[in-house]
Amino acid sequence: MADKIRWGIISTARIGERAVIPAIQNSANGEVVAVGSRDLQRARAFAGKLGIPRAYGSYEALLEDPDIDAIYNPLPNDQHAEWSIKAAAAGKHVLCEKPLASDAVEAQEMVDAFKQHNRLLAEAFMYRFHPRTQRVLEMVQSGAVGDVHFISSAFTFAVSDEANIRLFGSMAGGGIMDVGCYAVGVMRFLTGEEPVAWSCFAHFNDRDADEFAAGALVFPSGVLGHFDCGLRTFRQDGYEIRGSTGRIVVENGFTPPKDRPTKIRHWQGDKYTEIEIPPVDQYQLMVEDFADALLNNRPPRFPAEDAVLAMRLMDGLRASARANQAQISAL
Numbered sequence: 582m583a584d585k586i587r588w589g590i591i592s593t594a595r596i597g598e599r600a601v602i603p604a605i606q607n608s609a610n611g612e613v614v615a616v617g618s619r620d621l622q623r624a625r626a627f628a629g630k631l632g633i634p635r636a637y638g639s640y641e642a643l644l645e646d647p648d649i650d651a652i653y654n655p656l657p658n659d660q661h662a663e664w665s666i667k668a669a670a671a672g673k674h675v676l677c678e679k680p681l682a683s684d685a686v687e688a689q690e691m692v693d694a695f696k697q698h699n700r701l702l703a704e705a706f707m708y709r710f711h712p713r714t715q716r717v718l719e720m721v722q723s724g725a726v727g728d729v730h731f732i733s734s735a736f737t738f739a740v741s742d743e744a745n746i747r748l749f750g751s752m753a754g755g756g757i758m759d760v761g762c763y764a765v766g767v768m769r770f771l772t773g774e775e776p777v778a779w780s781c782f783a784h785f786n787d788r789d790a791d792e793f794a795a796g797a798l799v800f801p802s803g804v805l806g807h808f809d810c811g812l813r814t815f816r817q818d819g820y821e822i823r824g825s826t827g828r829i830v831v832e833n834g835f836t837p838p839k840d841r842p843t844k845i846r847h848w849q850g851d852k853y854t855e856i857e858i859p860p861v862d863q864y865q866l867m868v869e870d871f872a873d874a875l876l877n878n879r880p881p882r883f884p885a886e887d888a889v890l891a892m893r894l895m896d897g898l899r900a901s902a903r904a905n906q907a908q909i910s911a912l
């Protein structure tokens with residue numbers, strides 16, 4: 582392989598345009614060579630707007646391009662597994678959007694298929710690459726809040742377009758899948774543990790997608806997590822850790838701005854400190870890690886096996902929300 586990974590983009594998704602394609606184009610070790618869409622005109626217009634050299638009118642044609650090393654997959658959640666596995670069979674590595682699949686069974690099938698084809702798969706959870714997230718982890722591990730008792734987190738925003746893929750259960754949408762995955766993901770990240778118990782409550786729309794939800798989790802070390810997430814609620818995005826001697830608050834915890842410093846707010850005893858973290862593009866750090874893993878034949882920072890565990894939790898939360906809803910409806 583050369584010194585740069587050649588990326589193909591599967592679909593004209595908004596997140597590609599807004600964040601991931603510019604991140605690859607600015608990256609030190611990657612370039613975007615092609616985009617594939619279900620519609621050739623759309624692919625051409627998108628390629629023209631973003632300065633992408635090649636445009637294809639089908640996903641199949643994109644996967645057949647021999648000059649592509651890796652695919653970035655931001656398809657609707659229910660198509661992540663299908664097209665990532667097709668890409669692996671076509672010899673491509675894949676950075677797939679979160680959540681990795683529709684459920685844990687599919688996520689495991691993806692991991693197995695990529696092993697079989699000897700290709701690299703990773704999930705595009707960008708906030709884990711931000712130095713602030715890493716700094717919070719180090720602080721928690723070094724006792725900055727004492728013994729951790731609670732992690733609370735929230736990720737909500739209001740979808741305005743009724744055709745948005747997130748509002749359809751049939752596309753593996755819903756708030757738990759779309760943004761709940763961050764809210765509980767940060768708890769797994771900070772504890773390094775899988776929860777042993779959880780419960781979740783949600784409001785579902787008439788398309789079988791949860792629109793806003795809240796839940797609680799118990800981790801083996803005793804940490805209690807609580808979260809809310811949703812697609813119809815005023816924006817909130819962050820997390821807080823409270824322990825026996827202190828508290829850490831991280832605002833815009835999952836989507837920090839890339840053009841100005843961010844903060845960690847820390848209380849311990851009577852002391853309050855604000856730690857400033859210089860701006861970075863966390864998407865760029867993510868795509869550079871993936872490309873570097875390929876170029877140097879090393880594992881990515883966050884292997885896809887972690888995403889299977891994350892999907893198991895998502896399955897559990899969604900099952901709990903449904904069971905609780907059935908119980909409430911029966912009252």
Ligand SMILES: NC(=O)c1ccc[n+]([C@@H]2O[C@H](COP(=O)([O-])OP(=O)(O)OC[C@H]3O[C@@H](n4cnc5c(N)ncnc54)[C@H](OP(=O)(O)O)[C@@H]3O)[C@@H](O)[C@H]2O)c1
Nearest residue numbers: 592593594595596618619655656657658678679680705746
């Ligand atoms: N990491 C992050 O920060 C972040 C942020 C937002 C979203 N995401 C993830 O990225 C993925 C895409 O989200 P998005 O908001 O960018 O979605 P979007 O704008 O709706 O794009 C999805 C794309 O999938 C293609 N597609 C194929 N079948 C489709 C169907 N039946 N209905 C609609 N689109 C279809 C379309 O491309 P063509 O028409 O060109 O084929 C469409 O542009 C999701 O998995 C989401 O969870 C991640």
